[in-house]
Amino acid sequence: MKKKDFKELIFDFLDEEASPEERRLLEEKCQENKALADEKASFERTVSLLKGSAPVQPPTGFTDRVMLRIEEKPIGIGKKILQWITSPMDIHMNWAWKWSLVFTLVLLITAGTTWQYLRIQRTHLQVDQLKQQLAGLKNQPVPTRFFFYGPMAESVHLAGSFNDWEIDERFRLVNPGGGAVWSITLMLKPGEYEYMFLVDQKKWVTDPGAVASRFDGFGHRNSIVEVLREI
């Protein structure tokens, strides 16, 4: 055992943690040396004075005042929920309940995983279908309208790369009510086309509203239209 000095022995004695042997040793030291005996006595007196301090009583009505303050601060629903979530709970279960819980958890995890897997598969399938639809839409004809302003014209035809520049009554523009604006709507597949208007069966006219035009090698400029996919 480590040999304790006098102070350590004193504190163990005061804390009532000294062994009988240590108490005897302390007494022996005090009997041999009066200064040590006085020191021990002064420690004992200090502790005795501290312990002799009489307890005080709280004033009357203390509990009521505390409870009044507490009841003045009712716990809100949010705090109640927080308390319910954060306060620990004691759960007691027998083995049957434990196994039921484990089985339920395993079942839930399996069902959840399977459901998630099937959901992902279904999403992949839908994406594939959409891709196919988009690919199909790519070459779907798109309604394309052509306008021509000809107040003096008696007939206007449209000819271009989409009909091999054939002059055909199916490509004759109409002017409802005999107005100056002639128009026709064609179903064209997406792509770039060259075209011109033939006025009164004799005069080739480049569309002034076309976004672009290109020389045709015969002294005229072909109008250009670009038909885009609808999506």
Place this chain on the structure above:
Amino acid sequence: MALMADSNDSLLVKATLKGDTGSFRVLVERYKNALFNLAYRLSQNRDVAEDMAQEAFVRAYENLHKFDQKRSFFTWLYTICTNLTINEIKKREHCRQARSWEGQNERHEAIPIHRPSVRELAEGEERIEKKKERVLIDRLLRRIPEEYRTAVILRYQEELSYLEIAEILSISLSLAKVRVHRGIEKLRTLLLETENGT
């Protein structure tokens, strides 16, 4: 169902968490003396003691959902009260020092001098002697550093174990012992000086 006064702290805490304030009243009744005494011994002021003990109960109630129910409720309550009282003492000490520095209060700290009343004289010499001793030890306690004073009070007046002191003050067990021993040593020196008139 209202819990009875002899229910243990854990049951009362659980019932309070479920909204039964009557259970918390039982806890207040159970620990009001201990808390008031603790606050009084630390502050040596009845008004501060009442305020701090009340505040400790209110704070405990408000933070009950954070209380780790594996711990002792009593130690937790003591921790709250100790911290509140020490902070209040520091605040008051700071204000007192500030006033002193401003020259508004140049005199030394007022040490309460016990003046026995006629009634006290009639109570007998022994009782008066006890009162004098109590006043003396309170006065000496005020002269040692706060960290030692708190540790000594918790150990010898509140009779807590070193483990409880360490938990309440959030320090190690060995530091709790060191603080108590140094506090006692300082008190003893002051007591000898006072009694020898030095």
